[in-house]
Amino acid sequence: MEERNQENLRELFEKFFDAEQAESCLDDIQKAEQILREHPAPEPDDTLIANIKAEIAMRLQAKRARHFRQVFYEVMGAAAAIIFIAAVSLQLFVEKDAPKPGEVVYASLIPAAIWDSDDITTADEDLAVFTAQIEQIEDEVITLQSSEKAGNGDSTLAELEMELMEINSDFWKG
Amino acid sequence: MTKSYELARIIAGCKGGDAQCYSQIVDIYSSRCYGYFYRLTGNSDISDELLSELFVKLVEKIGSYKGGSFESWLFKIASNIFHDHLRSKQRRKKLIETQIIEFESETIGPKKSDGELTDKLQIQLARLDEDTRELIMLRFYSQLGFKEIAQMRSEPIGTTLAKTHRALKKLREFMEG
Numbered sequence: 001m002e003e004r005n006q007e008n009l010r011e012l013f014e015k016f017f018d019a020e021q022a023e024s025c026l027d028d029i030q031k032a033e034q035i036l037r038e039h040p041a042p043e044p045d046d047t048l049i050a051n052i053k054a055e056i057a058m059r060l061q062a063k064r065a066r067h068f069r070q071v072f073y074e075v076m077g078a079a080a081a082i083i084f085i086a087a088v089s090l091q092l093f094v095e096k097d098a099p100k101p102g103e104v105v106y107a108s109l110i111p112a113a114i115w116d117s118d119d120i121t122t123a124d125e126d127l128a129v130f131t132a133q134i135e136q137i138e139d140e141v142i143t144l145q146s147s148e149k150a151g152n153g154d155s156t157l158a159e160l161e162m163e164l165m166e167i168n169s170d171f172w173k174g
Numbered sequence: 175m176t177k178s179y180e181l182a183r184i185i186a187g188c189k190g191g192d193a194q195c196y197s198q199i200v201d202i203y204s205s206r207c208y209g210y211f212y213r214l215t216g217n218s219d220i221s222d223e224l225l226s227e228l229f230v231k232l233v234e235k236i237g238s239y240k241g242g243s244f245e246s247w248l249f250k251i252a253s254n255i256f257h258d259h260l261r262s263k264q265r266r267k268k269l270i271e272t273q274i275i276e277f278e279s280e281t282i283g284p285k286k287s288d289g290e291l292t293d294k295l296q297i298q299l300a301r302l303d304e305d306t307r308e309l310i311m312l313r314f315y316s317q318l319g320f321k322e323i324a325q326m327r328s329e330p331i332g333t334t335l336a337k338t339h340r341a342l343k344k345l346r347e348f349m350e351g
Contacts, residue, residue, distance in 0.1 A: 007319040016332050025339045032342030035349050036314050039295035041209035048222050049204055052229050056196045059233045064191060 137164050181244060188236050200229055207252055210315040214256055214308060216296050224259060228252050249316040250326055253308070260304070298348035306341040313338055 009029065013022035140160055181202075187195030207228055211221040231251050239247050299307050312323055324334040 007321070009320075012320060012331075012335065016335060025335075028339060028343040028346065032310075032346040033314065035295070035346060036310075039293060041212040042218065044204050044208040044222070044225060048225065049200060052200055052204070052226050053193075053197050055226065056200070056229060056233055057193045059230060060191050060193050060196070063233070 133167055137167075185236075185239065185244060188232075189239075196229075196233065199232065203248060204229075206315045206317075207248070210249070210252055210311050211256065213296070213299060213311045213315075214304075215259070216300065220259070224252075224255055227255050231255065243318065243322055245316050246318055246322045246326060249312060249318065253312065253326070256308070294349065298345060301348055302341065302345065306337065306344075309334070309338055310341050310345065 009026055010022060013025045016022075017025060137160065144160065184195045184198050184202075188199060204225065208221055208225050211224040211228075212218065215221055215224070228248075228251060232248070235251065299310075302310070309323070309327075312318070312326070313320075316323075318326070320334050320338070321331055323338075324331040327334060
């Protein structure tokens with residue numbers, strides 16, 4: 001142990017003792033440290049050092065794997081959050097445009113022939129009759145749905161749907 | 175002694191998880207740290223264990239090293255490991271107190287058994303109290319200045335100086351006596 005850190009011991013001791021005492025302290029310390037240098041401790045075994053290095057390499061590998069797992073979980077968590085937010089947003093937008101329960105979308109029920117017809121007067125009359133019938137059915141559907149919530153009527157609803165289909169086909173038969 | 179910029183490069187490598195840099199740290203400090211543990215315990219098997227523990231702790235704690243004296247930081251961990259060892263030894267001792275009393279009555283002073291190599295210095299060191307012995311070894315093996323040792327031990331520098339002086343003087347008297 002030949003190297004010692006550079007500090008001025010004399011100056012340090014003189015802060016606490018007079019010059020003579022400081023000199024004596026310095027002498028005591030230097031002689032005692034010389035004894036320590038003359039009696040070196042044994043060196044660590046080479047096998048021990050090799051084992052320590054192997055252990056460190058193993059720990060580093062485990063640390064890296066742990067770090068990779070942590071990053072993976074963080075990325076997965078972020079991805080899941082993004083997907084969730086996207087799904088919720090999409091649902092909100094889709095629901096905004098979708099018809100409310102019980103609301104009949106007229107345009108989807110009106111046959112394409114009415115839209116394509118050039119005879120405006122006839123088409124208007126047909127449309128008025130057709131719209132009136134749809135409104136009537138719509139009222140019945142709403143009534144049925146409210147009574148369905150109260151506990152009855154799958155068959156009634158089916159009958160009504162049949163009626164709607166019949167009206168639709170009769171309309172085109174003339 | 176490793177130049178400070180070279181040591182800084184090695185420590186940066188350790189922080190980056192470079193096994194080669196850890197290997198260099200082991201090469202630089204293993205001898206001094208082993209000497210520190212050996213002179214405090216007087217037992218090569220225990221010193222082997224404590225040295226291994228120190229470098230494993232180094233891998234775990236390297237992120238907490240924020241600059242300053244690396245020796246001071248490393249020997250602070252070494253000192254904590256030694257104190258943990260003492261505490262666990264005390265617990266074990268309490269458990270088998272009756273057998274130990276019987277055993278100690280037969281042999282007084284340092285013993286030579288189970289990896290315990292005894293030299294004159296080790297015998298005389300055993301006559302000093304634990305705190306004094308640790309102070310001497312910290313000063314000798316860490317190569318830290320009194321200012322840093324005082325900071326490490328959370329005591330005024332004057333106290334550290336006086337204690338070290340008294341301890342080394344006593345050790346010198348024991349060795350020459």
